[in-house]
Amino acid sequence: MGLDGRIAEWRGFVQQRDAIAADVDELEAHLRDQIEGLEASGLSPDEAFLIAVGRLGQLDALSREFAREHSERLWKQLVLDGGDEDPRSRQLWRRGHGLWLAVLFAVAGAVLVKLPWLIAGQDSLQALVRNVAPLLLLAPAGYFLRCRRAPVRTTISVLVPFAAALVLLNAYPFAAGGATVVLAAGHAVVVLWLCVGLAYVRGDWRSDRARMDFIRFTGEWFVYLVLLGLGGGVLAAVTASVFHAVGLDATGFITDWLLPCGAAGAVVIAAWLVEAKQAVIENIAPVLTRVFTPLFTLLLLALIVAAAVQIAAGGGLVDADRTVLITFDAVLIVVVGLLLYSLSAREGNAPPGWFDRMQFILVASAIVVDAVVLVAMLSRIGAFGASPNKVASLGLNVILLVNLVGSAWLQARWLWARTPRPVAGFARIERWQTGLVPVYLAWAAIVVVAFPPVFGWV
Amino acid sequence: MRIGKDLVAAAATPMVLGILSDGESYGYAILQRIADLSDGQLEWSDGMLYPLLHRLERLGQVEASWGSSPAGRPRKHYRLSPAGSAALAEHRRQWSVVNDALQRSWTSRNGSFAPAGA
Numbered sequence: 001m002g003l004d005g006r007i008a009e010w011r012g013f014v015q016q017r018d019a020i021a022a023d024v025d026e027l028e029a030h031l032r033d034q035i036e037g038l039e040a041s042g043l044s045p046d047e048a049f050l051i052a053v054g055r056l057g058q059l060d061a062l063s064r065e066f067a068r069e070h071s072e073r074l075w076k077q078l079v080l081d082g083g084d085e086d087p088r089s090r091q092l093w094r095r096g097h098g099l100w101l102a103v104l105f106a107v108a109g110a111v112l113v114k115l116p117w118l119i120a121g122q123d124s125l126q127a128l129v130r131n132v133a134p135l136l137l138l139a140p141a142g143y144f145l146r147c148r149r150a151p152v153r154t155t156i157s158v159l160v161p162f163a164a165a166l167v168l169l170n171a172y173p174f175a176a177g178g179a180t181v182v183l184a185a186g187h188a189v190v191v192l193w194l195c196v197g198l199a200y201v202r203g204d205w206r207s208d209r210a211r212m213d214f215i216r217f218t219g220e221w222f223v224y225l226v227l228l229g230l231g232g233g234v235l236a237a238v239t240a241s242v243f244h245a246v247g248l249d250a251t252g253f254i255t256d257w258l259l260p261c262g263a264a265g266a267v268v269i270a271a272w273l274v275e276a277k278q279a280v281i282e283n284i285a286p287v288l289t290r291v292f293t294p295l296f297t298l299l300l301l302a303l304i305v306a307a308a309v310q311i312a313a314g315g316g317l318v319d320a321d322r323t324v325l326i327t328f329d330a331v332l333i334v335v336v337g338l339l340l341y342s343l344s345a346r347e348g349n350a351p352p353g354w355f356d357r358m359q360f361i362l363v364a365s366a367i368v369v370d371a372v373v374l375v376a377m378l379s380r381i382g383a384f385g386a387s388p389n390k391v392a393s394l395g396l397n398v399i400l401l402v403n404l405v406g407s408a409w410l411q412a413r414w415l416w417a418r419t420p421r422p423v424a425g426f427a428r429i430e431r432w433q434t435g436l437v438p439v440y441l442a443w444a445a446i447v448v449v450a451f452p453p454v455f456g457w458v
Numbered sequence: 459m460r461i462g463k464d465l466v467a468a469a470a471t472p473m474v475l476g477i478l479s480d481g482e483s484y485g486y487a488i489l490q491r492i493a494d495l496s497d498g499q500l501e502w503s504d505g506m507l508y509p510l511l512h513r514l515e516r517l518g519q520v521e522a523s524w525g526s527s528p529a530g531r532p533r534k535h536y537r538l539s540p541a542g543s544a545a546l547a548e549h550r551r552q553w554s555v556v557n558d559a560l561q562r563s564w565t566s567r568n569g570s571f572a573p574a575g576a
Contacts, residue, residue: 026485026508026534029527033486034504057505427516 003045007031010053031056101147102272109139109268110261117256129181130169133188134162136264137196140271144199154203161195165448172452179388180452187392190444193218194437211434216344217274219337220285224270232262289342290355293362296338299331300365307372328373329393332400335366339407340433346426352415360415363408370401388455392447399436399443406432461500469500470510472549475542478520482537485511511536519545 007028014024031052038048112135120127141162145155165188174181200217201210236254243250342359374397381390410429477483477491485507492500514520519542527533538546 023508023512025532027505029531029533030485030504030508032531033484033527033533037486037490055504057503427518 003035003049006046006049027056098147098272098276102143102268105139105143105146106265106268108142109136109264112136112138113260113264114257117260126174126176126181129185130174131166133185133192134165134169136267137189137192138162139264139268141192141196141199143268143271144196148199148202150199150202154198157203158195158199162192165192168449173457174452175457178458180455180457183388183392184448184452187444187447190440191448194441194444197437208431208434211437212344212430215340215434215437217271219341219344220274221270223284223288224273225266228266228270229263232259232266235262285341286345289338289345293338293342293355293358296331296335297358297362297365300335300362300369303331304365304368304372307369326393328369329396329400332366332370332373332397332404335362336400336403339363343430343433352426356411356415360408360411363404363411367401367404367408370397370404373397374401388451388458392451395443395447399439403433403436406436459499466500466502470502470506471514472546472553473500474507474510474514475519475538475546475549478536478538479543479546482535484533484535488536514542517541517545 010031011024011028014020014027020027034052034055035045035048038051039045043051113132115135116127116131141158144150145158150158169181169184169188172181172184174184197211197214197218198205200214201207204210236258239258240250240254339359339362342355374394377390377394377397381394384390407429410432414426414429473492473495474488477488477495483491485504489502489504489507492502511520511522515522515536518539520536521539522534522536525533525535
């Protein structure tokens with residue numbers, strides 16, 4: 001076999017390593033330089049090839065080194081994860097061990113989520129609302145603590161917030177049907193999800209890279225959860241109709257057992273799927289952002305035009321009721337989500353392209369929309385006084401506005417930089433986003449802990 | 459003499475930035491240059507250079523572009539950016555402090571300036 005043949009074979013072998021595959025051209029150029037140098041010193045082509053490949057380093061070590069730098073590729077596989085473990089245990093781990101662990105924790109999650117029903121009785125909606133966040137997220141947190149073999153310190157700092165949330169949400173004397181109980185439960189989801197993230201990154205919350213990995217994980221976990229949810233919906237519908245056909249009513253079973261337990265299990269199984277099937281979803285993630293970023297940009301531009309027409313007609317948005325404002329908040333969350341999702345899937349070293357400009361338009365129009373919503377919200381508070389719901393959505397809005405303005409500013413500097421240093425600019429955008437994670441945590445914690453007493457438990 | 463792994467790793471970034479401050483270069487040539495500069499005593503595994511170059515590229519300290527070798531093969535060239543020059547200057551300051559301190563500690567132990575109790 002000639003040298004070119006050997007190099008082609010080597011290329012094929014290297015390309016199976018996802019962490020290196022994208023840089024195989026550069027490595028091949030290096031290999032050929034090295035071979036040329038060795039041949040010049042008198043070696044035969046075959047000898048030169050063998051020595052050159054040897055000097056490049058063992059593929060395992062090389063992949064790990066590349067993966068460390070390109071953690072967006074690492075995503076596809078767990079090179080780093082098993083790096084310092086006994087290779088035999090890693091093998092075992094990969095062969096289905098992970099699945100059994102996930103199933104175990106999924107079952108545990110399903111049991112946990114039924115606890116308030118079993119303890120407080122069938123129709124205690126209050127007990128359910130109060131406990132759903134900690135009980136639903138305890139299983140994925142436990143799953144990651146176990147499969148990452150988290151140190152004791154990390155385990156404690158993950159589990160303490162769960163215990164605190166359970167105690168607070170049950171001990172607070174919430175008024176029945178009040179807004180603060182719903183707000184607290186909803187924001188507890190954010191706080192505790194970030195605790196799941198702490199378990200996910202094995203306590204390494206200071207690292208920007210680790211935070212970005214968790215953001216990426218969250219996006220893909222959400223996609224899997226939606227897919228599992230769709231399947232679950234079909235299952236529920238089929239169950240209902242077949243039992244109806246034989247004259248039995250299964251709706252009670254579906255609403256009391258199938259849906260809550262299925263949802264709790266899906267939370268863990270989706271997390272396992274993200275870890276196990278990374279190559280599959282990875283092809284979907286960039287596609288989804290590329291499909292929906294232009295569509296959401298159009299939506300926001302249409303929204304701006306509609307708002308302008310409305311205001312020009314003398315209507316104004318002040319009379320817009322609360323649900324409209326909450327809808328706008330949801331739209332902005334989706335925009336930030338899209339932004340995060342595409343940032344996390346992006347190859348950091350690539351120069352800016354049309355998609356990045358499109359994203360800038362998306363962010364810029366979101367800022368305009370956010371400003372409109374903010375004005376409307378402030379005038380609502382001015383007219384009708386502050387309520388927990390209004391203050392909570394105001395706070396959320398301010399955080400989103402800060403996020404979007406900061407992103408737009410950094411994006412603009414990156415896209416239209418005079419000195420060509422786009423790569424560092426992109427790293428700055430990433431750091432801005434990962435730096436905001438503690439802000440979300442702080443705000444959500446405030447809503448959980450401080451809002452109920454401040455607003456008198458209503 | 460074999461230089462320890464940690465020291466090689468610590469010297470890697472300033473070494474690469476320093477070599478690039480002489481002008482544009484590419485992976486294989488950089489490794490050759492390191493071997494020349496250290497009389498073959500600094501041993502790098504070839505594959506480790508590229509992750510380092512990519513990290514410097516991401517940090518904006520070097521810029522990369524694809525060109526071709528004299529033989530017409532594609533080749534990725536790296537050159538220092540203004541941020542890289544600044545980083546190199548900072549590395550040099552830090553290394554000279556370390557170097558001076560080490561020198562002083564060694565001369566004081568062997569020579570005339572031995573402090574009391576040493």
